Amino acid sequence: MIILKTRQEIAAMRDSNRIVAEILQRIGELIKPGVTTGELDQVADKMLRAAKAKPAFKGYRMRNNKPYPACICSSVNEEVVHGIPGPRVLKEGDIVGVDVGSIYKGFVGDAAITYAVGEVDAEAARLMGVTRESLYKAIERCVHGNRLLDVSSAVQDHVEPNGFSVVREFVGHGVGRSMHEPPQIPNYKTSGWNPRLEVGMTLALEPMVNQGTWRVKLLDDEWTAVTADGKLSAHFEHSVAITENGPLVLSEL
Ligand code: MF3
Ligand code: CO
Numbered sequence: 001m002i003i004l005k006t007r008q009e010i011a012a013m014r015d016s017n018r019i020v021a022e023i024l025q026r027i028g029e030l031i032k033p034g035v036t037t038g039e040l041d042q043v044a045d046k047m048l049r050a051a052k053a054k055p056a057f058k059g060y061r062m063r064n065n066k067p068y069p070a071c072i073c074s075s076v077n078e079e080v081v082h083g084i085p086g087p088r089v090l091k092e093g094d095i096v097g098v099d100v101g102s103i104y105k106g107f108v109g110d111a112a113i114t115y116a117v118g119e120v121d122a123e124a125a126r127l128m129g130v131t132r133e134s135l136y137k138a139i140e141r142c143v144h145g146n147r148l149l150d151v152s153s154a155v156q157d158h159v160e161p162n163g164f165s166v167v168r169e170f171v172g173h174g175v176g177r178s179m180h181e182p183p184q185i186p187n188y189k190t191s192g193w194n195p196r197l198e199v200g201m202t203l204a205l206e207p208m209v210n211q212g213t214w215r216v217k218l219l220d221d222e223w224t225a226v227t228a229d230g231k232l233s234a235h236f237e238h239s240v241a242i243t244e245n246g247p248l249v250l251s252e253l
Helices: 007-030 037-050 122-140 148-162
Strands: 072-076 079-081 095-104 107-116 172-174 181-185 202-205 208-210 216-218 225-227 233-235 238-243 246-249
Touching: 007 037, 007 095, 007 107, 007 238, 037 072, 037 095, 079 095, 079 208, 079 233, 095 122, 095 233, 107 122, 107 233, 107 238, 122 148, 122 202, 122 208, 122 233, 122 238, 122 246, 148 181, 181 202
Parallel strands: none
Antiparallel strands: 072 079, 072 095, 079 225, 095 107, 172 181, 172 202, 202 238, 208 233, 216 225, 238 246
16 A cells, blocks of 8 residues: 655655755765765764754664664665765765665655765766666656556666666665655566556655666675675665656755
8 A cells, every 4th residue: 555645744754855855965065085984974963963853774674684773874886775884985986875864754754866986987977877867767757647667667768778787676665654665666667566656655766776787785784785796886866756746856955
């Protein structure tokens, strides 16, 4: 069952996601060679507190059943998603996916951006560009009357002709009072559930795109997903509401 939100609930989700967007913007200003991912996490922690919001990720359990230890995920280079922030120093030429989650007014805000650290090579920049574009193509399909797999196809149909691959193991998701609500939102065509999109649905779209194989593996920390071939990966995420007037991106300033 997909939980539809009222206009008031969508307004609350907008507020939660605005906090996330402000944190992502601030982190974007701070990312440069020499900064550690742990420092970025501290910034998120402080900003969440200042906004009277709670971190959505800290303590969250997924398949591994280990509580996630931080406020952000920071996934560097071949790390796809769920990298744990810590002493790692970012260096010139790295790319880093930063994912932030808040809980505010009872609703989860969830968004992610992949940033360049200093100057990156042309293929890394192209990977980030294509991934970001694929997210916006998916957002355009978030119109009532369309079906879920129209959104999924938009990502795949942009990514693959550009020579990159779409991660299969992780997907986008419905979002609301819980971080992960139905439906799951694959970034590729599947034969699975294909509900019609309705006004009031709130979806976290999050394409994860690899330079080489779409296959991933999990590191021993049981959180960090990395590409199976060690090539680069990029990730962008927005939380989006389906309204009478089309898609409303909740996590954009
Ligand atoms: N945006 C990610 C997701 O929707 C963030 C989850 S990190 C976790 O799955 F640690 F909380 F799992
Ligand atoms: Co998400």
